[in-house]
Amino acid sequence: MKTILHKASDRGFANHGWLQANHSFSFAQFYNPEKIQFGALRVLNDDVIAPSMGFSTHPHDNMEIITIPLKGTLKHKDSMGNKWETIQSGEVQIMSAGSGLMHSEMNAKTDEYLSLFQIWIIPNKTNVTPRYDQRFFNEEERQGKLQTLVSSIDNQDEGLKIHQDAKLSRIDLAQGQNYTYNTISKSHGTYIMTISGDVTIHNNMLSTRDALGVSETDSFTINTNSNAQLLFIEVPMS
Incomplete structure (x- = not known):
């Protein structure tokens, strides 16, 4: 990773x-x-x-x-x-x-x-x-689970459509609630923006408006240190 x-x-x-x-x-x-x-x-x-x-x-x-x-x-x-x-x-x-x-x-x-x-x-x-x-997009539908906002126009995933093999999603997590994000492929990278709260991802501590780019992996886990709201922007890396 x-x-x-x-x-x-x-x-x-x-x-x-x-x-x-x-x-x-x-x-x-x-x-x-x-x-x-x-x-x-x-x-x-x-x-x-x-x-x-x-x-x-x-x-x-x-x-x-x-x-x-x-x-x-x-x-x-x-x-x-x-x-x-x-x-x-x-x-x-x-x-x-x-x-x-x-x-x-x-x-x-x-x-x-x-x-x-x-x-x-x-x-x-x-x-x-x-x-x-x-x-x-209803806020209740991203409590503890991934809510897809945007995805590729070429597939049948939920969300709004764009001309790129990308995925934008949000999740709201409670303190102590962890979540494992699965990527589209290892050739994609995911840019995680912490809208609010404190989380740890692969030994990186993030607070409000900190961001982390993760690539060369098929999954990663978010550990929450407080209630947190996260935005994921997953895109091809090449």
């Missing part, structure tokens, strides 16, 4: 006033040659957006983009005809940028901050027709 530990305090940070952004990988003005990507995972941004603020219309192409609001409500419009769709905490949004699109994303609330993860995954097919989807 191969592991790489990314402490929360070592992430890139940008304070734009309206946006507080933490970057797990090189992004915008943050550049670290040792943190370009983890396999097909290119971006994991942990953003806090001020009320009524957000990202004005801008382009994307050939990227699978997943947004997970953790607190608050996001609103989205794009060149595919979606007009200010709202995505609330508990929902997940996916967007296959494919051959190219334009979109805007804003905090839908005027009186509260929006906290979210934005994830970019390099696709296994380029210049596909752009597509958009979103879905609500």
